[in-house]
Amino acid sequence: MTHKLKIKDSLYILKDVDDNYTFVSTATRRIKKFQVDSLVKEIINSLVSETLESDLINRLSSKYKTQDINLCLQALEKEGIIRRYNEYSEQRRYSKQLLFLDELTDSQEETLKLQKQIENSKIAVFGVGGIGTWIVNGLYQIGVGEIRITDPDVVEETNFNRQLFFDSRDIGRYKVDVIKEKIKDANIIPFKKIVSPKEDLEEIVSGCNFLVNCADSPSVVETTKIIDGYASKKEIPYCVAGGYNLHLGMVGPIIIPGVTRTFDDFINYQKRMDPLKKLEKIRDIKQTGNLGPIAGAVANIQVMEIFKYLTNKGKINLNRFAEIDFMDLSIDWREF
Numbered sequence: 001m002t003h004k005l006k007i008k009d010s011l012y013i014l015k016d017v018d019d020n021y022t023f024v025s026t027a028t029r030r031i032k033k034f035q036v037d038s039l040v041k042e043i044i045n046s047l048v049s050e051t052l053e054s055d056l057i058n059r060l061s062s063k064y065k066t067q068d069i070n071l072c073l074q075a076l077e078k079e080g081i082i083r084r085y086n087e088y089s090e091q092r093r094y095s096k097q098l099l100f101l102d103e104l105t106d107s108q109e110e111t112l113k114l115q116k117q118i119e120n121s122k123i124a125v126f127g128v129g130g131i132g133t134w135i136v137n138g139l140y141q142i143g144v145g146e147i148r149i150t151d152p153d154v155v156e157e158t159n160f161n162r163q164l165f166f167d168s169r170d171i172g173r174y175k176v177d178v179i180k181e182k183i184k185d186a187n188i189i190p191f192k193k194i195v196s197p198k199e200d201l202e203e204i205v206s207g208c209n210f211l212v213n214c215a216d217s218p219s220v221v222e223t224t225k226i227i228d229g230y231a232s233k234k235e236i237p238y239c240v241a242g243g244y245n246l247h248l249g250m251v252g253p254i255i256i257p258g259v260t261r262t263f264d265d266f267i268n269y270q271k272r273m274d275p276l277k278k279l280e281k282i283r284d285i286k287q288t289g290n291l292g293p294i295a296g297a298v299a300n301i302q303v304m305e306i307f308k309y310l311t312n313k314g315k316i317n318l319n320r321f322a323e324i325d326f327m328d329l330s331i332d333w334r335e336f
Helices: 038-046 053-060 064-078 090-101 108-119 133-144 175-182 221-233 265-274 294-313
Strands: 006-007 011-015 020-025 030-036 082-085 122-126 148-149 187-192 210-213 238-240 248-251 322-326 331-333
Touching: 006 053, 038 053, 038 064, 053 064, 064 082, 082 108, 090 108, 108 294, 122 133, 133 148, 133 175, 133 294, 148 175, 175 187, 210 221, 210 294, 221 238, 221 265, 248 294, 265 331
Parallel strands: 122 148, 122 210, 148 187, 210 238
Antiparallel strands: 006 082, 011 020, 020 030, 248 322, 322 331
16 A cells, blocks of 8 residues: 655754755654755655655656665654655544654554554543543543543532533532543443442452542542552552642652552652651641642643553653642652
């Protein structure tokens, strides 16, 4: 099958002098500078729009050797300047995402393989509140093939300021049922189980290749320890999905059993670094305020970390976490 050739849509090409071109990837901010010859110039001018490779070679073969044309095309593809394409017609929903992935891969085949990895994923989300609803939405957007969600809570009016999918017509209905109804073309499998030592979560976890803990009752620490037990037994990676309090948000770590440091390491680090650890507790926190933009921002950063893990692209958030102060947008990364 003859491929189509095209200059990458996100590529910016500048000319310094006649034979010096600068190529800027607007997606990755990579800059490459090359001295180019007449063949390269003609290929670039010919690929303003998508062109059949055979047509391009036939057109240029009157002036250049076919072998030289093929070698030039291979070099331009290797440098990420042009790309061979098949039709993306079946992937129209993900066309923009595929263009993003194109910046991270060496071929269309690799791009489609990474997208297929996402679509073949089964991810369980525990807790669909201020963070969890945004996480579910993000996983749906990137194309995760099966999203299992569990939460025993029903919709309340106080949810509306920070949680997706819900409105006044949903009050009193189970959150998981509403979410499944609202995202009709997603493969959502709802459960109404609480994350508790007394609850059997085997059905939710079994077969998953990633877990996300957003359950915070009675505490994130307690629910994560329960999920960690399943994850460690089945060797499933998971993340402590971003928590937030007032103007602070946390981007939690991804923990891979047997590979990264453990959740216990994370908790022990937190305890060691607590500046108030030697003081006597007179009164504990009852509740804190929260805000939709913070919940959405933190959760979407967390989804990006999951995206990087599923595609194995970028620096994945292992053995570290971040605290973001949304009042001045400072970010404090901490290794543990």
